Amino acid sequence: MPTPLPVRVVQDPSDGYRRLPHLETSEPDLRISFDVLDGGRIQARMSGPALPSLRGGEHKVLLSAAPAEVRMSAARLCRRWNQIFVDHQPKDSAGRPRAGLRRPYATAADLRQEPETELADTVSKLVGAGASLLFDVLLGGSDERVETFRGYLALMLASEGLRIRFDSHELHLPWPMLCLKPHHLAVTPSAPGGGSGTGAGGLEELFALFLGHRHQIEHTGDAYQWLRPPKPVGPGPTYVSLNHNPAVGPKTCAPAVAAALAEGTRCEVRTTYDDLVRDLGKPDIDEQLMYFWGHGGFEANGAEAPQLVIRLGDEIPFDGQTVIEVREDHRITGTFHPFVLLNACQAGHAASDADRSFLGRVLIRYGAQGVLGPQIDMPQAFAAEYAQEFVRRFLRGGPQDTAGRIVWELARHFTAAYRNPLGFAYALHCGMDARIRLAEAYQVTEPVRQTENHTAGSRPAGRTEHA
Numbered sequence: 055m056p057t058p059l060p061v062r063v064v065q066d067p068s069d070g071y072r073r074l075p076h077l078e079t080s081e082p083d084l085r086i087s088f089d090v091l092d093g094g095r096i097q098a099r100m101s102g103p104a105l106p107s108l109r110g111g112e113h114k115v116l117l118s119a120a121p122a123e124v125r126m127s128a129a130r131l132c133r134r135w136n137q138i139f140v141d142h143q144p145k146d147s148a149g150r151p152r153a154g155l156r157r158p159y160a161t162a163a164d165l166r167q168e169p170e171t172e173l174a175d176t177v178s179k180l181v182g183a184g185a186s187l188l189f190d191v192l193l194g195g196s197d198e199r200v201e202t203f204r205g206y207l208a209l210m211l212a213s214e215g216l217r218i219r220f221d222s223h224e225l226h227l228p229w230p231m232l233c234l235k236p237h238h239l240a241v242t243p244s245a246p247g248g249g250s251g252t253g254a255g256g257l258e259e260l261f262a263l264f265l266g267h268r269h270q271i272e273h274t275g276d277a278y279q280w281l282r283p284p285k286p287v288g289p290g291p292t293y294v295s296l297n298h299n300p301a302v303g304p305k306t307c308a309p310a311v312a313a314a315l316a317e318g319t320r321c322e323v324r325t326t327y328d329d330l331v332r333d334l335g336k337p338d339i340d341e342q343l344m345y346f347w348g349h350g351g352f353e354a355n356g357a358e359a360p361q362l363v364i365r366l367g368d369e370i371p372f373d374g375q376t377v378i379e380v381r382e383d384h385r386i387t388g389t390f391h392p393f394v395l396l397n398a399c400q401a402g403h404a405a406s407d408a409d410r411s412f413l414g415r416v417l418i419r420y421g422a423q424g425v426l427g428p429q430i431d432m433p434q435a436f437a438a439e440y441a442q443e444f445v446r447r448f449l450r451g452g453p454q455d456t457a458g459r460i461v462w463e464l465a466r467h468f469t470a471a472y473r474n475p476l477g478f479a480y481a482l483h484c485g486m487d488a489r490i491r492l493a494e495a496y497q498v499t500e501p502v503r504q505t506e507n508h509t510a511g512s513r514p515a516g517r518t519e520h521a
Contacts, residue, residue, distance in 0.1 A: 080217075080487065081102070081103065082102060082216075082217045082218060082219040082272075082486070083102055083103060083104035083216040083217045083218065084100070084101075084102040084104050084105055084210055084216050084217075084218045084219070085099075085100070085101050085102045085218075085219045085221070086098070086099070086100045086207070086218065086219070086220050086221070086222075087099045087100075087220075087221040087222070088117075088192075088220075088221070088222040088224070088225055088227075089221075089224070090121050090224045090225070091116075094120060094121060094122075095116050095117070096116070096117040096119055096120075096121060096124070096192075096225070097114065097115070097116055097117070098113075098114065098115050098116075098117055098193075098203055099112055099113065099114045100112065100113040100114075100203065100206065100207060100210075101113065104210065104213075104216055105206070105210060106206070113202075113203055113206055114203075115197075115199045115200055115202070115203040116199075117192065117193065117195070117200060118194060118195035118197060118200060119191055119192055119193075119194060119195075121224065121225060123191060124187075124191060124192050124225050124227070125225055125226055127187050127191045127192075128187065128225065128226050128227050128228060129226070130183075131183050131184060131187050131228060131231060132228060132231075132429050132430050134179075134180070134183050135180060135231065135430045135479060136430050136431050138176060138179050138180060138183075139159055139176055139177075139180060139475070139476075140157070140159060140160045140430065140431065140433055140476075141157055141160065142157065142158070142159050142160075142176055143156060143157060144158065144169075144172060159176075159433075159474075160433040160435070161433070161435055162435055163435050163436040163438075163439040163440075163468070163472055163474055163476075164471075164472045164474070165472055165473045165474050166472060166473055168473070170256075170257070173257065173473060174256045174257050174260060177257065177260045177261070177475055178260055180231075180233075180475065181233045181260050181263050181264070182233075184231050184232045184233035184263075184264065185232070185233040185234060185235045185263070187227075187232060188232045188233065189204065189208070189235060192225075192227070193207070208234065208235075208238050211234055211238070211265060211268065211269070212234060212238045212239055212268075213268070214268050214269070215268075215269065215270075216268075216269045216270070217269070217270045217458065217486060218265075218269045218270065218271050218272075219272055219274055219486070220271060220272070220273055220274070221273075221274045221275065222273070223273065223274070223275035223415070228429045228479070228481060229265055229266075229271050229273065229481070230264065230265055230266025230271050230465065230478045230479070230480070230481060231264065231265075231266065231429065231478050231479060232264075232265050233263040233264050233265065234263045234265070234268075235263075236259075236263065238263075239259075239262065239263065257469075257473060258469075261469040261475060264465075264475065264478045266461075266462070266465045266477065266478035266480075267465055267466055267469065267478065269462065270458040270459060270461070270462040270486060271458070271461075271462075271482065271486075272424070272458055272482045272483070272484060272485065272486035273481055273482065273483045273484070274483070274484055275415055275418075275483070291319060291320040292318070292319045292320070292342055292343075292449065292490060293319065293320050293321075293322070293340045293341045293342055294315050294316075294319045294320070294321050294322070294341060294342060294343040294344070294345065294449070295321065295322040295323070295324065295333075295341050295343070295344050295345065295392075296312055296315050296316075296321060296322070296323045296324070296345050296347070297324045297325075297330055297344065297345065297346045297347070297348075297366060298312075298323075298324075298325060298345075298346070298347035298348055298366060298367070299325070299347065299348035299349060299365060299366050299367045299369075300325055300367055301367065302347060302348055302349065302434065303347070303434040303435075303437070303438050306434050306435050306437075306438035306439075307438045307439060307442050308347060308434075308438045308441075310438075310442055311345070311347070311438060311441045311442045311445060314442060314445045314446055314449070315343075315345060315445055315449075317449075318449075318450075319449065322341065324366065325366055325367035325368070326366055326367055326368045326370070327366055327368055327370035327371075327372055328368075328370075330366065330372060331372075331376060331380055334376075334377065334380045334381060335380040335381075336384075336388075337384045337387065337388040337389070338384075338388055338389040338390075339388075339389060339390045339392070340389065341392045342391075342392055342393065342490055343392060343393050343394075343395070343445075343448065343449065343490065344392040344393070344394045344395070344422075345394075345395045345397065345441065345445065346364055346394070346395065346396045346397060346398055347397050347398070347437075347441070348364055348365050348366050348367075348398050349364070349365045349369075349398060350362065350363065350364045350365075350396070350398030351363065353371060353373075361373050361374070361375070361412075362374070362412040362413045363413075364396065364398045364413065372413075373413055374412060374413045374415070374416035374417075375416075377413070377416045377417060377420060378416060378420075381420040381421075382420075385420055385421075388421075389421075390420055390421035390422070391421050391422070391423055392422055392423065393422065393423045393424050393425075393426075393448070393457060393485055393488045393490075394414070394417050394422050394424070394425045394426070395425075395426050395427070395441065395444065395445075396413065396414060396425060396426070396427035397427065397428070397432075397437050397440070397441050398427070398428075413425075414427055414483050415483065418483060418484050422484075422485075423457075423484065423485045423488040424457055424482060424483060424484040424485015424486070424488045425482075425483045425484070425485070426444070426457065426461060426480060426481070426482050426483075426485070427480065427481060427483075428479050428480050428481075429479050429480070429481050430479045432476065432479065433476070436468075436474065436476045439468075440464060440468070440476075440477065440480065443464055443467065444460060444461075444464060447460045447463075447464075448460055448489070448490060449490055451489070451490075453489070455489060456486065456487050456488060456489045457482060457485045457486060457487075457488040457489065458482060458485070458486030458487065458488075461477075461480060461482050464477050464480075465477035465478050465480075
């Protein structure tokens with residue numbers, strides 16, 4: 055007769071980590087969560103294989119900051135980027151706007167011709183605001199436990215090249231735009247007036263303080279995003295789509311982005327709300343990359359919080375509720391696993407008083423691998439350059455070219471090559487390990503399908519300043 059044997063687990067070889075067998079991913083080096091509890095308290099938790107543990111447990115503490123204060127400060131930081139950097143207007147010694155090009159940081163992606171001291175002074179202000187939000191607001195206070203947590207977090211963030219997962223969706227923190235303080239890296243303090251005054255070396259040191267420069271970062275939220283195995287990649291083409299407003303950015307490299315999308319792929323081009331909704335309503339969507347290029351912003355919603363919308367060529371607002379309406383019937387049985395690049399103003403950002411279920415989170419809920427988008431009113435010149443680099447690397451890179459690694463490398467690329475920090479203003483929601491698995495030796499022989507009379511590289515008249 056069988057006799058039950060007592061079992062005592064003395065070792066957990068998986069280190070507390072579990073994953074469904076069909077999910078091709080690896081554990082992040084560091085997991086940091088901020089949960090809003092009943093009563094308005096924030097609980098911070100931190101764990102992961104790269105983190106020194108305290109007697110085998112995770113780091114956990116109740117913070118002194120109020121959720122409303124953190125959300126307000128996060129929204130302010132995003133506004134400050136536009137006020138201080140994007141809308142920067144050089145002034146002469148008398149404090150008057152200098153003659154010549156207005157808003158130079160918004161009209162070009164390459165800032166190498168801009169005065170070193172002036173650019174360093176502006177970036178120094180962004181560093182100060184990002185560090186204050188993280189260490190003075192979110193992790194502020196003199197409680198011994200909070201100080202211990204703050205010290206361990208600073209120690210980890212001062213390292214480089216970690217894969218970090220932040221779960222703070224209730225606080226809407228723009229993590230790549232947050233910064234370490236200079237003493238965390240033994241950086242020389244800024245010169246009087248807010249700038250480093252040390253030329254290129256000073257800029258490099260300032261850029262190195264941004265979390266988006268130091269680490270791969272993804273934002274996560276709801277649990278159980280992908281319970282069903284994705285559709286396997288067959289021997290067919292790579293499907294992508296360009297969903298755009300042809301009137302946006304005609305003087306940028308937007309046509310080159312469209313060409314990069316169509317090269318070696320089967321590319322669906324949509325310019326109207328009806329075309330987009332029609333295709334999203336199909337049960338199975340094979341697109342591996344969906345690219346959106348148009349106007350974005352928060353739209354008033356009566357007494358409720360404003361909602362994020364994106365407008366294509368016909369200017370009809372496309373929002374998260376639209377996705378719910380057309381995809382709900384196919385949520386269980388349909389196929390929808392693209393990586394989505396929402397290259398529109400504020401597409402990756404949720405302000406403190408904005409719709410909590412913004413468009414990117416809804417797309418992930420219905421199957422998207424991840425969503426990448428800007429957290430500020432992104433200038434068209436930079437947005438187009440960023441998209442061109444991302445599309446090229448994501449579609450034609452190697453196995454190591456995951457979305458998280460590309461976003462990290464692009465942030466560093468634009469600071470090193472162009473002295474431009476706007477790459478830190480792009481946020482990746484889920485999808486750190488997402489990548490394209492191209493079919494071998496496949497060449498597209500069919501022309502790109504157009505859903506309107508506009509071509510992917512059309513240049514209609516008119517110009518606006520933001521994506």
